[in-house]
Amino acid sequence: MPTEPTVIRRADYTPPDYRVDRIDLHVDIRDGETIVTATLAVVGNPDRAANAPLVLDGQDQTLIYLKMDGEDVPPCRYVVQPERMVVEEVPDRALLEIRTRIHPEKNTALEGLYKSGSMYCTQCEAEGFRRIAYFIDRPDNMALFTTTIEADKASCPVLLSNGNPVGEGDLPDGRHWAKWEDPFRKPAYLFALVAGQLAPVKDSFVTASGRTVDLRIYVEPGNEDKCGHAMESLKKSMRWDEEVFGLEYDLDIFMIVAVGDFNMGAMENKGLNVFNAKYVLAKPDTATDTDYQLIEGIIAHEYFHNWTGNRVTCRDWFQLSLKEGLTVFRDQEFSADMNARSVKRIQDVRGLRAAQFPEDAGPMAHPVRPDSYIEINNFYTATVYEKGAEVVRMYHTLLGAEGFRKGMDLYFQRHDGQAVTCEDFCVAMEDANGVDLTQFRRWYEQAGTPHVTARGHYDAAAKTYTLTIEQTVPPTPGQPEKQPALLPMAMGLVGSVSKADLPLQLDGENAAQGTDRVLRVTETRQSFTFVGVEEAPIPSLFRGFSAPVKLEAGYSADDLTFLMANDSDEFNRWEAGQALARRLMLDMVAARSAGREMAVADSFVDAFRRVLTDEGVDPAFRAQALALPSEGDLGESMATIDVDGIHAAREHLRRVLAERLKPEMTTIYHAMAVRGVQLDGPAIGKRALRNLLLGYLAGLDADGLALAEAQFQSAQVMTDSVAALVCLGDSTDAAGDRAxxxxxxxxxxxxLVMDKWFSIQAMSKRPDTLSRVKALMGDPAFSLKNPNKVRSLLGAFAAGNPTGFHAADGAGYRFIADQVIALDSMNPQVASRLFSPFARWRRFDAARQALLKAEIERVLAAPGLSKDVYEIASKSLAG
Known part of the structure; x- marks a missing residue:
């Protein structure tokens, strides 16, 4: 491990000196080793420097031979380095044949070709293909791939790769082969290969143009009955993409393979999507409602990549959000259309605030399009994905659905089959709509979350309302000064007397422009004056979370209570309730710190009661509205995070609400019972509300705990079983251990179900949780080599148990740091993600800062540290 690994900078981008026009790949899988023969048709870049060598990326493989145009290349003309091969004297056009030996069985990093159980599979994004064959492994090298796989027929009867099947046959000694051809150019990161004992679940889809596409989901034998939801989600995704964006699938076959060992959620390889099994397999008795929704959304996400990522891909990895932010936006819109739109929006914003806002405020802060990196795997971040999706959503908000569709159409028309940049996407939106989005591009350039303050003044005599908006973006590492961003602010004015949205007419306009409109905030300080305002209004700002900002609007508690009850925008109704609860709990934290009693205002309990008992409101929305802000959310509102104070305040408020509203909660809990196995929207909403109330009641007294135990014993779906087990797992009562x-x-x-069992215990509020987590590492179902197990136990503890991980004695820090060091030699990508919570060490009190910093320094000093973990550790200390 070098002391200072190479920093890759966006400003240094240059096209490659050569490109691979096509590759014929022969993969001979045998026990203990795999022989890969890659035949590369290489073409020189006319603009390359004289005598420029051919540089091929390659890692963890042994060269057997190298031939050029049929002749052996003498050793004096090439050199093999740990991460590349350099070949001299390569003509403008050449045919290279490179044979290498790799060992998938020993590949614990799960990048390139590796073995998961009895199955061989690949993961090549971002730079995994170089572990399979020597290649120009970068997104702007788009080649035509033909893949022939050879393996033992008994152990690997199924042989899959990208594109369409073009041949198969038997070989001597019980072996067989299959050949696949992808007619579309792609970068190497989209290559996929799977070989093993797999059972197919088959269906078909008729496209808008009348073509029949063969659909297959491959799973381990015995899991065929868990694929129905994934298959239906795939077909819904295909139809939605045709109807909303006019995008039709382009191959004869679309395949999904469920894999037990996978670093990510899923991968959009052209025509052959490889999935973490947890995002494919589902039955009501083994998967929760959340699992079902995640499967639907992730199936859609990877399918949508066929166009936004595959047909049009990234020029370089700095443009990652070009495909990921855009495709996250598309899967969010799909899920909103399939389910309750406002609830989906709330869920997405919760996720953004939990992961991306802290990232923007910490040492790893980076723009949606980063300027540099040491290890690209560290930039598969909430900023690139979720904030990137918010940037795309702002295009949609600014241009409208029709204008956005026009921009998308032009984008595909111009760039189909190309590797492009974020600017290319922006220019397509500009040209299709005749607008200038120069200022909007700052969203790609600046890190940090804009802080917005809003103040309003109503002039009753003139019947005008003036709204003044100020925006600032805090300094972030490497960016001390920021320019104002273009903020699309969807807003309305709610009459304080009529309780209805008022007509919106800006000074200078001839007539009102409806009751809901989008204002463009472009300056550091900007005022908007509305005329003809007949009554004093309460402003409803950034409706639907129309821009990813932190808003301080100067609302009183009465204003927030009013908006909770009367805002026509459901997101802002939820937002008002969250703001009210957040303000109350932060006051309670301050009171506790000062030695005063933590008081809960009657007005808050009354507001909570009104939402709880409002039968005119959808149960799914009520479940969101009645869920208190998380401990992490509260911490983001404090200059120094008071771990213990936040936990004490939130638990106290939960108890007070349960005490004062026990009769109503109990009645509604029973009223929300769902008979039998129902998976439709109304049933999911009822279960969400019922299980939320169970959490309040079970934390209160023996009656609530008895409800949880009874629900656990009678549950007919996993959603109810897990919800009850969470309540019981938090308890020190013997009922918890029994369950x-x-x-x-x-x-x-x-x-997959055992992963839930691990997570429930890792996030338990019990005081002995750390010792239980340590013991669980010895359970036969746990393995440090399996990413799902690491995430479900260690990741859940580090990121999902604030009081456990941040215990005042530092034991949680030491434990997780130990696991990071142990993991790093096996799977650096998973190790760096587990280490991420340490990056924000400066946000805590002095004692915790010292403990966290010591562990970061200890990890940084570990011998042989990977680039993945080094980058997180070094930037954490520097930031």
Whole structure:
């Protein structure tokens, strides 16, 4: 591990000196080793420097031979380095044949070709293909791939790769082969190969133009009955993309493979999507409602990549949000159309605030399009994905659905089959709509979350309302000074008497422009004056979270209570309730710190009661509205995070609400019961509300705990079983241990369900949680080599248990740092993600800062540290 690994900078981009026009790949899989023969048709860049060598990326493979145009290349003309091969004297056009030996069985990094159980599979994004064959492994090298796979027929009867199948046959010694051809150019990161004992679940889809596409989901034998939801989600995605964006699938076959060992959620390889099994397999008794929704959304996400990522891809990895932010936006819109739109928006914003806002405020802050990186795997971040999706959503908000569609059409028309940049996308939107988005591009350039303050003044005599907006973006590493961004602010004015949205007419306009409109905030300080305002209004700003900002609007508690009850925008109704709860709990934290009693205002309890008992409101929305801001959310509102104070205040408020509203909560809990196995929207909403109330009641007294135990014993769907087990797992009562033991006994043979069991215990509020987590590492169902197990136990503890991880004695820090060091030699990508919570060490009190910093320094000093973890550790200390 070098002391200072190479920093890759966007400003240094240059096209490659050569490109691979096509590659014929022969992969001979045998026990203990795999022989890969890659035949590359290489073409020189006319603009390359004289005598420029051909540089091929390659890692963890042994060269057997190298030939050029049929002749052996003498050793004096090439050199093999740890991460590349350099070949001299390569003509403008050449045919290279490179044979290498790799060992998938030993590949614990799960990048390139590796073995998961009895199955061989690949993960090549971002730079995994170089572990399979020597190649120009960068997104702007788009080549035509033909892949021939050879393996033992008994152990690997299924042989899959990208594109369409073009041949297969038997070989001597019980072996066989299959050949696949992808007619579309692609970068190497989209290559995929799977070989093993797999059972197909088959269906078909008829496209808008009348073509029939063969659909297949491959799973381990015995899991065929868990694929129905994934298949239906795929077909819905295909139809939605045709109807909303006019995008039709382009191959004869679309395949999904469910894999048990996978670093990510899924991968959009052309025509052959490789998925983490947890995002494919589902039955009501093994998967929760959340699992079902995630499967639907992730299936859609990877399918939508066929156009936004595959047909049009990234020029370089700095443009990652070009495909990921755009495709996250598309899957969010799909899920909103399939389910309750306002609830989906709330869920997405919760996720953004939980992961991306802290990232923007920490040492790893970076723009949506980063300027530099050491290890690209560290930039698969909430900023690139979720904030990137918000940037795309702002295009949609500014241009409208029709204008956005025009921009998308032009984008594909211009760039189909190309590797392009974020600017290319922006220019397509500009040209299609005749607008100038120069200022908007700052969203790609500046890190940090804009802070917006809003103040209004109503002139009753003139019947005008003036709204003044100020925006600032805090300094972030490397960017001390920021320019104002273009903020699309969807807004309305709610009459304080009529309780209805008022007509919106800006000074200078001839007539009102409706009751809901989008204002363009472009200056550091900007005022808007509305005329003809007949009554004093309460402003409803950034409706639908129309820009990813932190808003301080000067609302009183009465204003927030009013908006909770009367805002026509459901997102802002939820937002008002969250702001009210957040303000109350932060006051309670301050009171506790000062030695005063933590008081809960009657007005808050009354407001909570009104939402709880409002039968005219959808249960799914009520479940969101009644869920208090998380401990992480509260911490983001404090200059120094008071771990213990936040936990104490939130638990106290939960108890007070349960005490004062126990009769109403109990009645509604029983009223929300769903009979039998129902998976439709109304049933999901009822379960969400019912299980939220169970959490309040079970934390209160023995009656609530008895409700949880009864629900656990009678649950017909996993959603209800897990919700009850969470309540019981938080308790030190013997009922909790009984339930955990019973769950383990029933599901110990199901890897995905056991992940839930691990997570529930890792996030438990019990005081002995750390010792239990340590013990669980010895459970036969746990393996440090499996990313799902690491995330479900260690990741859940580090990121999902604030009081456990941030225990005042530093034991949580030491434990997780130990696991990071152990993991780093096996799977650096998973190790760096586990280490991420340490990056924000400066946000805590002095004692915790010292403990966190010591662990970061200890990890940084570990011998042989990977680039992945080094980057997180070094930037954390520097930031």
């Amino acid at each position: 955990l033991a019973a769950f383990h006994e029933r599901w110990r043979g199901n890897a």
